[in-house]
Amino acid sequence: MNEADDLQRLGLKDAANYYRAPPALARRLHRSLRTGAAAVEPRRTLIAPRWWGFALSFACGVLLTWGVSFTQRPAGEPQIAREVVASHVRALMEAHLTDVASTDQHTVKPWFAGKLDFSPPVVTNTAAGFTLVGGRLDYVAQRPVAALVYRVRGHLINVFVWPAATEQEPMQSVTQQGYELVHFARVHMNYWLVSDLNRSELSGFAEALANAVAQGS
Amino acid sequence: MADRIKRFETVALPHLDAAYNLARWLTRDPHDAEDVVQEAYLRALRFFDGLREGDARPWLLTIVRHVCYDWIRKNRPQEVVGDIEEEELRERADTESSYGQNPETQLLRAADRAMVNRAIEALPVAFREVLILREMEELSYDQIAAVAGVPIGTVMSRLSRARAMIRKAVEGHEKRAQERTQP
Numbered sequence: 288m289n290e291a292d293d294l295q296r297l298g299l300k301d302a303a304n305y306y307r308a309p310p311a312l313a314r315r316l317h318r319s320l321r322t323g324a325a326a327v328e329p330r331r332t333l334i335a336p337r338w339w340g341f342a343l344s345f346a347c348g349v350l351l352t353w354g355v356s357f358t359q360r361p362a363g364e365p366q367i368a369r370e371v372v373a374s375h376v377r378a379l380m381e382a383h384l385t386d387v388a389s390t391d392q393h394t395v396k397p398w399f400a401g402k403l404d405f406s407p408p409v410v411t412n413t414a415a416g417f418t419l420v421g422g423r424l425d426y427v428a429q430r431p432v433a434a435l436v437y438r439v440r441g442h443l444i445n446v447f448v449w450p451a452a453t454e455q456e457p458m459q460s461v462t463q464q465g466y467e468l469v470h471f472a473r474v475h476m477n478y479w480l481v482s483d484l485n486r487s488e489l490s491g492f493a494e495a496l497a498n499a500v501a502q503g504s
Numbered sequence: 505m506a507d508r509i510k511r512f513e514t515v516a517l518p519h520l521d522a523a524y525n526l527a528r529w530l531t532r533d534p535h536d537a538e539d540v541v542q543e544a545y546l547r548a549l550r551f552f553d554g555l556r557e558g559d560a561r562p563w564l565l566t567i568v569r570h571v572c573y574d575w576i577r578k579n580r581p582q583e584v585v586g587d588i589e590e591e592e593l594r595e596r597a598d599t600e601s602s603y604g605q606n607p608e609t610q611l612l613r614a615a616d617r618a619m620v621n622r623a624i625e626a627l628p629v630a631f632r633e634v635l636i637l638r639e640m641e642e643l644s645y646d647q648i649a650a651v652a653g654v655p656i657g658t659v660m661s662r663l664s665r666a667r668a669m670i671r672k673a674v675e676g677h678e679k680r681a682q683e684r685t686q687p
Contacts, residue, residue: 297667299639303620308524312538313517316545320509323546387578393547394574 364470367479368463370427374434375445375466375481378423384436384443385421395422399433407433407448408476408503414495416440427479437492444482444492451477458493460486469493473501512552515560516545522561522641523568529636530572532625540575544568562647569633569651576629583629615674623673631666634659 378384387398396409402424411419417439425434425447432449456472467489469480478496482489523544527537544567555563576583624632630652637648648663649656 295664295667297639297670299620299624299635299670300642302615303617303624303640305521305640306525306528306534306537308520308541309534309538312524312541313520315538316517316520316542317513319542319546320513320549321506389574389578391574393550394543397543 364461367428367470368461368468371445371447371468371479371481372463372466374425374427374447378425378434378436378445379443384423386423388421390419390421392419395419395435398422399424403431403433405450405476407435408474408500409435410496410499412499413437414492417444417492417495439484439488439492442482442484444480444484444489446496447477447479447481449477451475458490458497460490462486471497473497474503476500508552509549512549515552515555516548516564519561519564523564525640526565526568526633526636527572529624529632530569530629531575536575536579540571541568544571547571559647561641562643562651565637565641565643566651616677619677620670620674623670626673627666627669631662631669634662635666635670638663 387395389395389398390411392409392411396406399407399422407422409419409422417437420436420438420443422433422435425432427447428449430449432447435446435448437444437446451472453472454475456470456477458469458471461468461470466481466483467486469478469489471478471493478493478500480489480493480496484492520541523541524537527540527544528534531537531540544564547570548564548567551567573584624635627635633652634648637643637651638645643651645656645659648659652659654662
């Protein structure tokens with residue numbers, strides 16, 4: 288069967304370009320296989336001058352926010368709950384659910400590298416039927432946070448993650464504006480879950496998520 | 505751990521050219537191809553224990569293809585429209601009618617290389633990948649079916665259609681070139 292195909296061959300290996308790997312790529316792989324570095328290395332091209340101003344003002348903004356967050360008291364829970372719901376609704380309304388759309392934790396997790404000052408645990412082995420949809424950057428409790436999006440039977444769950452002052456915090460459920468919220472802390476990370484799922488299903492998912500991140504999987 | 509990485513490199517690095525060539529043709533960008541290959545090798549290392557004895561090349565190319573598709577979905581979502589079925593219907597009609605039974609030699613050795621490259625780049629990605637895997641990597645139909653995750657029949661029809669499109673592009677180009685020289 289494969290031999291008959293030879294008659295149809297175009298001989299593209301000779302007639303078109305065969306791209307051999309640049310020598311630097313092998314060196315880069317040798318390094319990254321040992322460090323497990325994220326795939327996206329900075330481009331060797333310079334940033335166009337017109338972007339420098341933008342980058343600079345962005346950096347100033349980040350610094351300012353960071354400074355301010357030291358002087359402000361941590362936002363209270365009712366405040367965070369309101370912000371989390373607002374963020375969830377906004378993401379749905381603006382159809383801007385994910386900046387990185389992937390069901391693969393090894394695509395989503397590296398995407399956050401360089402965008403946040405922490406690395407959010409991204410797990411896919413949570414509960415049956417719940418799948419990772421992607422992630423995006425968001426802003427909650429006066430700081431940039433990771434928002435991970437999961438889906439179950441057409442329901443979306445936003446999981447907001449950012450570093451916690453304490454190692455662990457017990458699971459608590461809240462209802463806010465008709466949305467169910469669950470929050471807890473594990474391994475020095477805060478987790479806020481919000482969804483239109485019912486409370487028991489969301490709690491079940493939260494349990495599975497908490498176990499998965501605690502096991503470091 | 506270091507031993508495992510060394511074993512992985514012994515198995516996977518010999519196929520670096522194949523991995524890069526596929527990524528380069530699917531992303532059509534040298535830098536993005538490098539990023540894709542790096543990501544694919546990191547993933548492959550993770551799944552390395554699942555690889556039994558056998559040819560590592562199709563296994564590695566499957567992962568490279570997967571990362572390429574993730575990349576295309578993210579960066580050029582318009583390229584992976586889900587209308588493959590419709591495409592395939594048209595494809596069957598085309599191959600049965602005009603091309604496919606061309607008795608002349610099919611080799612394009614004499615054709616303008618840049619022109620052939622452009623013709624390949626212009627193919628829809630589902631056709632481009634089977635063409636690269638067959639003509640450049642010389643995988644068997646079975647292996648291509650496994651790499652692309654489609655039935656063998658689909659591999660054959662896509663391959664035939666892809667070749668027909670390349671031939672048509674080259675013939676059209678040569679005809680235009682002749683017309684220019686004979687006004």
